[in-house]
Amino acid sequence: MIEAGENIKYTSVVCLMENIVNRFAKKWIHNLAIYEPGRPLEELARELGVDDMSDMHKLASNENSLGPSPKAVESMKHAAASMNIYPDGGAFYLRRALARKLDVDADQIVLGNGSNELIVFLSHVFLNADRNIVMSDKAFVIYKMAAAMFEADTIVVPMRDYHHDLDAMVAAVTPDTRLLYVSNPNNPTGTMVDNEAIERMMHQIPDHVTVVFDEAYIELLPPECQPDTLRYVREGRNVFVLRTFSKSYGLAGLRVGYTISTKKDAKLLQHVRQPFNVNAMAQVGALAALEDDEHLEKTRATVQAGLRQLERGLREMKIEFVESVANFMLVNVGRGRETFEALQRLKIIVRPMDGYGMPEMIRVTIGTELQNRCFLDALKLLLNERTVNT
Ligand SMILES: *Cc1c(COP(=O)(O)O)cnc(C)c1O
Numbered sequence: 001m002i003e004a005g006e007n008i009k010y011t012s013v014v015c016l017m018e019n020i021v022n023r024f025a026k027k028w029i030h031n032l033a034i035y036e037p038g039r040p041l042e043e044l045a046r047e048l049g050v051d052d053m054s055d056m057h058k059l060a061s062n063e064n065s066l067g068p069s070p071k072a073v074e075s076m077k078h079a080a081a082s083m084n085i086y087p088d089g090g091a092f093y094l095r096r097a098l099a100r101k102l103d104v105d106a107d108q109i110v111l112g113n114g115s116n117e118l119i120v121f122l123s124h125v126f127l128n129a130d131r132n133i134v135m136s137d138k139a140f141v142i143y144k145m146a147a148a149m150f151e152a153d154t155i156v157v158p159m160r161d162y163h164h165d166l167d168a169m170v171a172a173v174t175p176d177t178r179l180l181y182v183s184n185p186n187n188p189t190g191t192m193v194d195n196e197a198i199e200r201m202m203h204q205i206p207d208h209v210t211v212v213f214d215e216a217y218i219e220l221l222p223p224e225c226q227p228d229t230l231r232y233v234r235e236g237r238n239v240f241v242l243r244t245f246s247k248s249y250g251l252a253g254l255r256v257g258y259t260i261s262t263k264k265d266a267k268l269l270q271h272v273r274q275p276f277n278v279n280a281m282a283q284v285g286a287l288a289a290l291e292d293d294e295h296l297e298k299t300r301a302t303v304q305a306g307l308r309q310l311e312r313g314l315r316e317m318k319i320e321f322v323e324s325v326a327n328f329m330l331v332n333v334g335r336g337r338e339t340f341e342a343l344q345r346l347k348i349i350v351r352p353m354d355g356y357g358m359p360e361m362i363r364v365t366i367g368t369e370l371q372n373r374c375f376l377d378a379l380k381l382l383l384n385e386r387t388v389n390t
Pocket residue numbers: 062113114115116117140183186187214216243244245246247252255256257
């Protein structure tokens with residue numbers, strides 16, 4: 001039996017050990033920010049003390065509201081029985097299928113445990129304490145966090161009317177800049193830069209800067225509206241195009257992303273990649289999802305209809321928003337964090353945007369027709385309460 005006294009002794013020994021461990025860790029590690037992901041539904045259900053999650057909606061992480069491709073689910077069921085075997089470290093079938101689809105060579109493709117991991121690989125390869133990255137002030141925060149992991153600085157360039165100011169970004173480049181990130185469409189603004197602006201940037205960008213086009217949402221656009229950045233890869237430029245199965249393909253839980261680059265640049269990432277970074281289930285699921293054009297079409301149609309539904313609803317309530325081409329939208333509710341918390345009490349999870357310097361905004365993911373309606377109704381209720389109370 002443990003007496004109370006011993007318990008205290010034990011606790012103090014643990015504390016002491018933690019101090020020792022902390023003392024030997026690299027000092028600057030303590031200063032790294034920890035990413036705050038969208039809250040899981042289960043967590044909110046526990047907090048609200050409810051078991052039934054059927055009327056709760058997570059519109060916080062830009063996931064696919066239709067779920068994964070049914071074909072991917074079927075393939076993964078079959079694959080479950082062979083999970084005693086290590087994955088194919090080279091992901092032969094998935095890379096071959098991607099290469100065919102994109103009309104590139106399989107050696108130009110590197111897979112990651114989500115595109116997040118590839119952003120860390122890029123930082124590993126290109127960054128250190130003497131170097132920096134360039135990005136917009138309201139772009140995906142992971143770029144900056146991954147740069148900080150390698151003690152690199154981030155040069156932040158203000159957006160113009162919620163769009164990347166590519167000319168200003170090129171102008172911000174220094175001799176120590178190694179990566180320039182263009183997320184397109186951009187998260188969290190939902191806006192896009194077009195071929196013309198990209199071409200102007202690519203014309204001016206100096207050789208020592210590698211451009212990363214993060215196209216996490218690109219498949220949500222009709223093919224004729226997708227900017228053609230692969231042409232820069234074909235031209236042999238220092239460019240990585242970053243894509244993912246997390247959004248359009250509805251497989252965020254599996255963690256599969258990939259880069260397309262020249263073979264020479266792909267090889268750089270291979271040096272820092274662990275052999276089994278993309279697990280066997282993920283390879284199977286992604287391969288099947290890639291071949292399910294029908295699910296992708298349905299996803300596109302659902303997102304387009306959802307965007308129109310939210311735009312209509314918000315205009316009716318005279319609430320400002322930023323026009324989006326992706327599966328999420330910035331909504332100006334005045335007090336973002338307060339609205340985020342109030343919506344949670346109404347069983348809807350969105351994302352507050354104070355961390356991105358937009359305390360007046362929330363970001364809401366486009367859901368199904370029903371989910372969008374629930375969101376609009378909840379917002380209406382909150383705004384009415386606000387008018388009554390003030
Ligand atoms: C969601 C998102 C990703 C995808 O990350 P994964 O690690 O592939 O899930 C990448 N970039 C941006 C801008 C995103 O919004």
